[in-house]
Amino acid sequence: MSEKTHFHFTGICGTAMGAVASAMKRKGFTITGSDASVYPPMSDFLRGQGIEITEGYHEGNIPEGVDVVVIGNAISRGNPEAEAALNRKLLYHSLPEVMKDHFLRGKRNFVISGTHGKTTTSSMLAWLFRHAGKDPGFMIGGIPKNLGHGAQFTDSDINVLEGDEYDTAFFDKRSKFLHYLPECVVVNNIEFDHADIYNDVEEIKLSFKRLLNVVPSKGMAYVNGDERHCLDVAANAPCPVTTVGFGDGCELRISDVKYDEGSSSFTLGAESFTVPMTGEFNVRNAAMAVASAMFGGLSADEVREGLLAFGGIARRQELKGEKNGIKVIDDFAHHPTAIGLAVQSLRQKFPGAKLWVLFEPRSNTTRRKVFQKELAEALAKADVAIVAAIPDLEKIPENDRLDPVLLSADIAADGGIGYYLENNDAIIAKVKEGAKSGDVVAVLSNGGFGGIHKQLLEEL
Structure with a gap:
C-alpha cells in the first residue's frame, strides 16, 4: 500500500474515472469524489462500492488531509475544486498518471x-x-x-x-x-x-x-x-x-x-x-x-x-429497431472518413436498400469549417443526407464555424440529396414523408441527437 491512502476524484462519474476509483477502493484506498452530474448507472455502481459522491463542484468537497486530488480530463481552470487544489498546494494528478502508477506499471x-x-x-x-x-x-x-x-x-x-x-x-x-x-x-x-x-x-x-x-x-x-x-x-x-x-x-x-x-x-x-x-x-x-x-x-x-463470439459495441451500427419495414441504425461516426466507411459498410450489409443518413455535427472538429468539403463528399455517398443543427455553436469562433446550409448544398453538388433541418421534429417529418419499407435510416452522432432514434421508431 502506498503511503498516500486518500484520493479525491474530481469528475468521478466519467467511465474511466469511475472504473479507476472503484478499483482503487477495492485495493484498500479511501476514495471520495464529486461530479457536476451524478446519475445512474455510474452513481449507483460507485455507491455500491462504498464510495461517497457529492453532486456539484465545491472547494469544500475536497476533504482535509486528502493525499491526492485526481483531476479529470473534462475539468478546466475555474472549476472550484481545481482552483482549491492549486490554492491549497495539494498534490494533484491526471487520471492517466494514477493509472500508470497503480495499474499499468x-x-x-x-x-x-x-x-x-x-x-x-x-x-x-x-x-x-x-x-x-x-x-x-x-x-x-x-x-x-x-x-x-x-x-x-x-x-x-x-x-x-x-x-x-x-x-x-x-x-x-x-x-x-x-x-x-x-x-x-x-x-x-x-x-x-x-x-x-x-x-x-x-x-x-x-x-x-x-x-x-x-x-x-x-x-x-x-x-x-x-x-x-x-x-x-x-x-x-x-x-x-x-x-x-x-x-x-x-x-x-x-x-x-x-x-x-x-x-x-x-x-x-x-x-x-x-x-x-x-x-x-x-x-x-x-x-x-x-x-x-x-x-x-x-x-x-x-x-x-x-x-x-464477439458481440460488437453499443453505438457501432447498432440496430435500434424496425418499424413498418424501416430499420433505424445508431452509429457513432462523426469524422468524414468514418462517415464514408459507415456508409460503405451499410451498403455491404443492406445491399439495394435506400440509405438515409441523419448527421449531427457535434464534435469539436465537425462544428468547425475545417471539414466543410470532406463532410459533403462523405454524406453524398448516402441516398439522402440530412444535416441537423449544430449544438453549442456559440462556443466556436464565428469565422471558424461549419456552415450547415452550405453543407447541404455541397452534398447535392457532389451528387447526393442533402437537407439542412434545424430540429428533430422537422427531420422526423422529412423521413416520414419519404421513407418506405426496406429503407435504412442511419443516425450518426457522437452524442445523443436529442433521442431521435426513439422518436423515429415511435413516429414512422
Whole structure:
C-alpha cells in the first residue's frame, strides 16, 4: 500500500474515472469524489462500492488531509475544486498518471490508437483475451456488448487500453496514450482531428511518433501499412514495427476477404478468420486485434473462436429497431472518413436498400469549417443526407464555424440529396414523408441527437 491512502476524484462519474476509483477502493484506498452530474448507472455502481459522491463542484468537497486530488480530463481552470487544489498546494494528478502508477506499471499493456476504429479494435482484443481465460483489465471508450461495461482493472498481467491522442488534463498537454506504458501498440490510421487542440496533421503525427518512442525493444507496434501518415510515423521508430494491411508491401497481409450480410471472413498471413461484423474497416480492425492477441500469446484457434463470439459495441451500427419495414441504425461516426466507411459498410450489409443518413455535427472538429468539403463528399455517398443543427455553436469562433446550409448544398453538388433541418421534429417529418419499407435510416452522432432514434421508431 502506498503511503498516500486518500484520493479525491474530481469528475468521478466519467467511465474511466469511475472504473479507476472503484478499483482503487477495492485495493484498500479511501476514495471520495464529486461530479457536476451524478446519475445512474455510474452513481449507483460507485455507491455500491462504498464510495461517497457529492453532486456539484465545491472547494469544500475536497476533504482535509486528502493525499491526492485526481483531476479529470473534462475539468478546466475555474472549476472550484481545481482552483482549491492549486490554492491549497495539494498534490494533484491526471487520471492517466494514477493509472500508470497503480495499474499499468509492470503489466503487459496493449494500447490501441488511431483516428478511427480504436473502440472496436480494443473491444475485440479485450474480448479475445477474456474468451481465452486471461481476465484482462481494460479501458475502452464505448460499451462492448460482451464485456458489459467500458472499463475495469483486474489482477491479470494484461491490460487493453483505448489510446487517445487527446491531451491529458488542463495541466498536462501531452497525449493521454503517452502515459500508458505500452508493450504493444496498434496504429490503425492517422488523420487530422481534434481541431480544438491541434493545428494540423503534422502535430498529430508528432504525438504518434512519441508513442512509438516509448514502446520497448521487446515490444511491438502494428501499423497500418496502407496509409502514408502511419508509415511516416513508423519510419525510424526505435521499436519493432510490423505493417498490417491489404497492400503487397505489408508484412502481415490481409487477403481473401468475403462479406456476408452479418459477417466478414479474411486471411491474415497464413490463418483464416471470420468476424461477425461487415465492412472493410471492420476487417482492418479485426486484423489488428488478431495480430495483437497472437503477440499476447493466444493461439490462432483461440483467436478464431473468440472472434466468432464477439458481440460488437453499443453505438457501432447498432440496430435500434424496425418499424413498418424501416430499420433505424445508431452509429457513432462523426469524422468524414468514418462517415464514408459507415456508409460503405451499410451498403455491404443492406445491399439495394435506400440509405438515409441523419448527421449531427457535434464534435469539436465537425462544428468547425475545417471539414466543410470532406463532410459533403462523405454524406453524398448516402441516398439522402440530412444535416441537423449544430449544438453549442456559440462556443466556436464565428469565422471558424461549419456552415450547415452550405453543407447541404455541397452534398447535392457532389451528387447526393442533402437537407439542412434545424430540429428533430422537422427531420422526423422529412423521413416520414419519404421513407418506405426496406429503407435504412442511419443516425450518426457522437452524442445523443436529442433521442431521435426513439422518436423515429415511435413516429414512422
